[in-house]
Structure formats: C-alpha cells, structure tokens
Amino acid sequence: MDFNTIIQILDSSVRLMTPLLLACLAGLYSERAGVFDIGLEGKMLMAAFSAATVAALTGNVWLGLAAGIAGSLALSLVHGVASITFRGNQLISGVAINFLASGLTVLLGQKIFGLGGRTPNLSGGARFSEIRLPFADQLRDVPVIGPIYADLISGHTILVYVAFLCVPATWWLLYRTRFGLRLRAVGENPASVDTAGVSVTRLRYAAVAICGVLCGLAGAYLATGLSAGFVKEMTAGRGFIALAALIFAKWTPWGALFATFLFGLLEAIANRYPNLEIGPVTIPSMFMNALPYILTVIILAGFVGRAIPPRAGGEPYVKER
Amino acid sequence: MTLLKSVLASATAVGLLVGAAHAEPALIFDLGGKFDKSFNEAAYHGAEKWKEETGGSYKELEMQSEAQREQALRRLAETGANPIVMTGFAFGEVLNKVAPDYPETKFVIIDMVVEQPNVQSNVFNEGEGSYLAGIMAAQASTSGTVGFIGGMDIPLIHKFECGYRQGFLAAKPDGKVIINYTGTTPAAWNDPVKGGELAKAQKAQGADVIYAAAGGTGIGVLQAAADEGVLSIGVDSNQNHLHPGKVLTSVVKRVDSAVYDAFTAGDAVEPGIKVWDVKSDGVIVAMDENNAPLVTPEMTAAVDEAKAKIASGEIVVHDYMTDNTCPAD
Numbered sequence: 254m255d256f257n258t259i260i261q262i263l264d265s266s267v268r269l270m271t272p273l274l275l276a277c278l279a280g281l282y283s284e285r286a287g288v289f290d291i292g293l294e295g296k297m298l299m300a301a302f303s304a305a306t307v308a309a310l311t312g313n314v315w316l317g318l319a320a321g322i323a324g325s326l327a328l329s330l331v332h333g334v335a336s337i338t339f340r341g342n343q344l345i346s347g348v349a350i351n352f353l354a355s356g357l358t359v360l361l362g363q364k365i366f367g368l369g370g371r372t373p374n375l376s377g378g379a380r381f382s383e384i385r386l387p388f389a390d391q392l393r394d395v396p397v398i399g400p401i402y403a404d405l406i407s408g409h410t411i412l413v414y415v416a417f418l419c420v421p422a423t424w425w426l427l428y429r430t431r432f433g434l435r436l437r438a439v440g441e442n443p444a445s446v447d448t449a450g451v452s453v454t455r456l457r458y459a460a461v462a463i464c465g466v467l468c469g470l471a472g473a474y475l476a477t478g479l480s481a482g483f484v485k486e487m488t489a490g491r492g493f494i495a496l497a498a499l500i501f502a503k504w505t506p507w508g509a510l511f512a513t514f515l516f517g518l519l520e521a522i523a524n525r526y527p528n529l530e531i532g533p534v535t536i537p538s539m540f541m542n543a544l545p546y547i548l549t550v551i552i553l554a555g556f557v558g559r560a561i562p563p564r565a566g567g568e569p570y571v572k573e574r
Numbered sequence: 575m576t577l578l579k580s581v582l583a584s585a586t587a588v589g590l591l592v593g594a595a596h597a598e599p600a601l602i603f604d605l606g607g608k609f610d611k612s613f614n615e616a617a618y619h620g621a622e623k624w625k626e627e628t629g630g631s632y633k634e635l636e637m638q639s640e641a642q643r644e645q646a647l648r649r650l651a652e653t654g655a656n657p658i659v660m661t662g663f664a665f666g667e668v669l670n671k672v673a674p675d676y677p678e679t680k681f682v683i684i685d686m687v688v689e690q691p692n693v694q695s696n697v698f699n700e701g702e703g704s705y706l707a708g709i710m711a712a713q714a715s716t717s718g719t720v721g722f723i724g725g726m727d728i729p730l731i732h733k734f735e736c737g738y739r740q741g742f743l744a745a746k747p748d749g750k751v752i753i754n755y756t757g758t759t760p761a762a763w764n765d766p767v768k769g770g771e772l773a774k775a776q777k778a779q780g781a782d783v784i785y786a787a788a789g790g791t792g793i794g795v796l797q798a799a800a801d802e803g804v805l806s807i808g809v810d811s812n813q814n815h816l817h818p819g820k821v822l823t824s825v826v827k828r829v830d831s832a833v834y835d836a837f838t839a840g841d842a843v844e845p846g847i848k849v850w851d852v853k854s855d856g857v858i859v860a861m862d863e864n865n866a867p868l869v870t871p872e873m874t875a876a877v878d879e880a881k882a883k884i885a886s887g888e889i890v891v892h893d894y895m896t897d898n899t900c901p902a903d
C-alpha cells in the first residue's frame with residue numbers, strides 16, 4: 254500500500270463519512286434534547302428526493318438544496334407534533350416516518366417523472382461541483398503535503414466543508430451558549446428546565462428542527478453531491494449507521510466526527526479491498542462492512558467505556574400529573 | 575358460497591365466450607412502471623411494435639402495488655385476454671396459483687420459470703451477453719485492467735460476472751478483472767452512492783472499463799465512470815444514452831422481442847421454457863449512435879466472431895448457476 258493509495262482511501266472515506274456525519278449530528282441535537290429519532294433515514298431519503306426533484310426541474314442545485322431541507326423539515330415537524338405535542342411514542346413515530354418517506358418518494362417520483370421512482374440524471378448546474386481550493390494545483394508537487402492538500406482536502410463539494418464546520422459549531426452551540434445548556438438540560442431533566450421558566454416544548458421543537466435541517470443537508474448531499482439524481486431507497490441504511498455512530502460517539506460532537514470517520518474509513522477499505530489479506534488471514538469485505546455494528550455493540554455492552562444516553566431520552570414531557 | 579361460486583363461474587364462462595370471439599392480448603407491467611427506461615419500457619416497445627405492424631389492439635395494466643397481482647391476472651383472464659404477458663419474476667408465485675384456474679388462457683412470463691401446462695416461461699442467458707461485453711471491454715481497455723460491479727451478491731449476478739470474465743480473459747489472457755459486489759442485502763440494488771465509490775476505487779486501481787450489473791446502483795457506477803473519464807457498460811436495457819460517448823455498450827435482454835413474439839403467436843403461444851440467448855439474438859450488446867464513436871471495426875469483428883462461435887457451439891459460455899463455479903477463477 255503506497256502513499257497514493259492511502260490518500261485515495263482517505264479521500265473516499267471523507268466522501269462516505271459526510272452524509273453519516275451530518276445525520277449523526279442531526280440525531281445528536283434531537284437526542285440531546287430528549288427526543289429519540291430513528292427517522293433519520295426517512296428524513297434523509299425525503300431530502301434526497303426533494304433535492305433531486307427540484308434540481309432536475311429547475312436546473313438549480315441551490316433551489317434543490319432548499320427543497321431538500323424543506324422536505325426533511327416537514328417530516329421533522331410531523332415527528333415533533335407526534336412526539337412532543339401529542340406525547341406519542343417517539344420510536345413508533347420514527348418508524349412511521351421511515352415508511353412514509355420510503356413510499357412517498359417513489360409514489361411522487363413516479364407521478365412527476367414516470368421513471369419508476371427515479372429522477373432524471375442531473376448535470377451541470379443541477380449538481381454540486383467539486384471545489385478546487387486555491388493553490389491546489391501549484392502545491393500538488395510538494396512531497397507529502399502537496400497530495401494531502403490537493404487531493405484529500407481540496408476537491409470536495411461545498412457540503413463536505415459545511416459538514417466538517419458543523420462539528421466545532423455544534424460543540425460551541427452545545428457547550429458555550431445558553432441555548433446549548435438548556436438544550437442539554439431538557440434531555441437530562443426537563444422538569445428543572447421547566448421550573449426555571451423555560452419552555453420545554455419550544456426547546457425540543459428547536460432541536461427537532463435543527464435535526465431536520467442537518468438531515469436535509471445529508472440527503473441533498475447524497476442526491477446532488479455524491480450521485481446525480483435520486484434512486485428509490487438510495488439512503489441504503491445510512492440513517493441507521495448514523496444512529497450507531499451516535500452511540501459510538503457517546504452523544505458528543507467530536508465523538509461523532511471520529512465515529513463517522515472510522516465508519517467511512519472501514520467502508521472505503523472494504524470497497525478498495527474486497528478480500529483484505531493481512532499475512533495469512535483473509536478478511537472478507539462483509540466483515541469490514543459489519544465492523545461498525547460490531548464495534549457499536551461492544552461499546553453498548555460496556556466493554557470500552559460506557560455509552561450513557563441522555564436520561565430523559567424517549568420520554569415525552571408531562572408538566573403535571 | 576355455492577351461489578357465489580356458480581355466479582363467478584358463469585361470469586367466467588361468459589367472459590371466455592366473449593374472449594374467444596376477439597381474443598385480445600394483454601400486457602402487465604411490473605411495479606417499475608411502463609416508462610422505467612428499462613425492463614418494462616422494453617416490453618412496452620415490443621407491444622407497440624406489434625400494434626403498429628398488425629393494427630391490433632391490446633390491453634395493458636400497470637401494477638401499483640404488490641397486492642394487485644393476483645386480482646389483475648384474474649381480471650384480465652376473465653375478460654378474455656389471451657395471451658396474457660407479464661414482466662418480472664415477482665409474478666412467478668401468483669401465476670403458479672392462478673394459471674390452473676384458467677386452462678383456456680395462455681400466460682407468458684418473462685424472467686422466471688413457471689411450470690404450468692398453459693404458461694410460457696421466457697428466460698435470458700445473461701452470461702452469453704456478458705461474454706460479448708467482456709470481449710468489447712478487452713478491446714477498449716488500454717490498461718489491461720477492467721472492472722465489474724455487481725449489485726447484491728447472489729448467484730444470478732455471478733452469472734453476469736462469470737460470463738464477462740470469460741469473454742475478457744479469452745481476448746486478453748493476461749488481463750485483470752477487479753470485482754466488487756455492492757452488498758449482501760437487497761439495499762445493494764439501490765445504492766448509487768456506494769456504486770460510485772466502488773467505480774472510483776476501481777479506477778484508482780487501473781480499471782478503465784467498468785461493467786455494472788447492479789440495478790439502481792449501476793446508475794451511480796455509470797455516472798462516476800463518466801465523471802472520472804473511464805468507460806462503463808450498462809445492463810438489462812440499452813443505457814448507452816445515459817452518458818453518450820461514455821458508455822461503451824449495454825448488455826440488453828430483448829424483452830421487447832419476447833413480448834412481440836408472444837403477441838404475434840396469439841393464443842397459439844407454445845407453453846414451456848423459451849431461452850433467449852446470443853444465438854437467437856435474445857441477448858445482445860447494444861450498438862447505437864451514442865456509442866458509435868467508441869466502437870472500432872476490430873471490436874465489431876471480434877464480437878461478430880464470438881457470436882458466430884457461440885451460436886455454432888464452438889465457444890461454450892459456462893453458466894455459473896449450474897455449479898456455482900467459474901472456469902475463469
């Protein structure tokens with residue numbers, strides 16, 4: 254394995270981890286505020302579909318991105334109404350959202366384009382193009398740093414950079430602002446927040462809305478950044494992997510960055526080496542693909558540190574009984 | 575109950591009588607929909623060709639949900655449509671149940687074998703078509719390395735892979751084929767993102783022609799190949815037009831011919847298994863204006879030679895599904 258190969262694998266990891274990272278941060282906001290969200294998958298799917306549809310119809314990827322966020326937000330709102338206002342079971346609401354998105358995207362896609370649930374291929378201004386950072390070409394020949402800058406850091410779509418910036422932004426928002434403190438408190442002990450005179454409902458809605466926006470970015474990235482169009486069920490379980498990553502990350506932003514990078518890296522290695530040979534042992538790609546889940550189970554079982562979810566997670570807040 | 579049964583039976587009888595007077599063929603499209611740019615659309619073109627040539631008319635039905643299959647079949651059979659053609663293996667089980675109830679009606683199923691006395695099963699020899707694609711890939715590749723990306727890791731897709739490798743290695747014995755499968759669950763059919771990443775990884779390893787037999791995932795493969803400046807090969811329907819000048823060819827199953835033949839035969843459709851292979855032009859490598867600049871005369875000659883040899887039996891393309899091994903290993 255030479256240096257170039259390592260750069261290529263890392264480059265691929267960055268692309269693969271971006272939707273996971275965005276979805277993982279989305280889940281982080283929601284769950285830190287005490288609203289479990291297994292509907293990440295459905296929201297990403299809806300966002301991917303709306304983004305691709307609007308981009309295909311208007312030829313403008315930015316309108317597509319806005320539509321993607323709107324589509325995801327709409328489902329977030331459904332989740333919010335069901336689980337915050339009406340105090341329904343958050344898991345069931347999440348499952349319903351996944352089913353709803355899965356059916357609705359194909360149905361609407363077939364109605365609009367008649368391509369069996371696909372959207373047409375996007376091209377030109379209907380796709381996010383890769384951004385060449387300044388001096389990328391001049392620096393390429395500098396040993397070691399050159400390829401890292403030119404091939405690994407430069408040459409991604411804008412949403413990749415947005416996703417990475419979201420990590421410090423989330424950290425700052427959660428740990429350095431009043432809003433963040435309240436958000437975390439509402440996931441641990443909503444009664445105390447309520448006693449302090451802050452609206453639990455409003456905070457939780459805010460968290461669910463942020464979750465919707467981030468899922469929207471993730472979905473739009475899948476459909477208009479990584480690929481060029483929507484294909485039914487194209488999220489292919491990434492929402493659930495993001496949930497696993499969230500547990501792996503112990504509900505922290507920097508942990509999310511590390512966990513999704515690890516998951517992306519494992520997938521990139523599995524893509525590159527279907528049968529990885531380490532000395533006399535051959536590791537099949539299935540094992541590499543299963544590794545994220547195995548690691549999550551190990552963490553959940555408490556072998557490596559403990560993953561403790563927000564204490565009030567999953568419980569609707571009832572003011573007085 | 576008995577009353578209901580006899581009413582139903584007489585309704586059926588009336589239906590059959592009416593049907594016998596002017597038996598109209600019928601075509602049922604599967605869930606993908608009539609204009610899916612793939613399988614179902616090919617069936618539609620076959621039916622339209624028949625309509626244009628004979629001036630006849632046919633009934634058609636698009637499936638909207640999984641639950642409609644049996645109802646749709648029974649309804650068409652009772653209105654006297656004959657033969658009834660359906661696309662897709664998903665009809666297999668339902669047809670097996672419905673066909674014995676309408677012994678006078680002929681059913682034609684595509685891509686699946688249903689053993690009933692009034693059913694014609696059309697199956698395609700995808701391995702032979704993939705062999706031809708392998709020959710073309712060997713001619714088009716300058717690096718000597720080509721790629722294959724399968725959808726879900728199942729024997730049927732190994733059949734494509736095995737045919738492709740046999741063709742490629744026959745033309746380039748010292749060449750290399752990089753093989754990837756997208757996954758082991760049905761999600762592997764609809765993951766264009768992973769398909770694109772796999773294509774990029776294969777390109778990084780030197781592959782300059784990539785064959786995708788992966789359903790919706792393949793769309794991502796073709797896209798990534800076009801973006802990265804390498805050639806790709808499509809599957810099932812003619813996908814050359816998706817990226818003109820960047821898709822080397824497509825391994826096409828002539829679903830349209832199967833429908834056309836069934837319609838032309840009318841109620842005299844021969845029951846049994848009908849195999850569409852290279853010899854009968856049932857599986858072809860698509861040549862049209864979109865890939866014309868990529869196809870050299872040598873390539874055409876090599877494909878024609880291989881076709882003739884397959885037809886005469888001089889070349890036998892091993893079918894992976896018979897013993898789950900590939901001689902190219």
